[in-house]
Amino acid sequence: SQQGEEDPQALSIQEGENATMNCSYKTSINNLQWYRQNSGRGLVHLILIRSNEREKHSGRLRVTLDTSKKSSSLLITASRAADTASYFCATDEDDYKLSFGAGTTVTVRA
């Protein structure tokens, strides 16, 4: 069964605005990853945060992890049209398989 659950399911923002999406999960994890999927294409890894980390940055991406609440957030700052995509969180439990959520679809309007 799917471990992660993203919220919201869909998000529409103006170019230049920030986009925030959340992921909740159920069991303890080794790490949590975020992936991006452009329409109908393969997923691309964005960032990984380990269970002992609370915040991580990569370019315009900021990820937080709260293991006490079993939740993570992904913030995309200064969004661009090219950020239009679906974003998935994936949790790694104990045997290096990943469990993906259903994703958040982000639309950036020009």
Added chain:
Amino acid sequence: DADVTQTPRNRITKTGKRIMLECSQTKGHDRMYWYRQDPGLGLRLIYYSFDVKDINKGEISDGYSVSRQAQAKFSLSLESAIPNQTALYFCATSGTGVSNEQFFGPGTRLTVL
């Protein structure tokens, strides 16, 4: 050249036909995975292989089988395709380090009529 390739990219077939989806990788990874993606359901794991002799069922393996012909090749078969197997199928690979970042192929869009 792409690190993870899938063939075919698109396939339309009829109920009851046997279908094979192929995946090749040049990343030198031991771990390979097959997922299916349905609208609104994210990715679900069908089978995974941690090396040539280690193949495991995922959460939705019924109706599917796999073959790991070599480190670089992992094939998914639908022995007798049915319409509810219409989906987007992805192959992925990962290394054996602590970070199990996965690298995805471009996907195969399969339609079963």
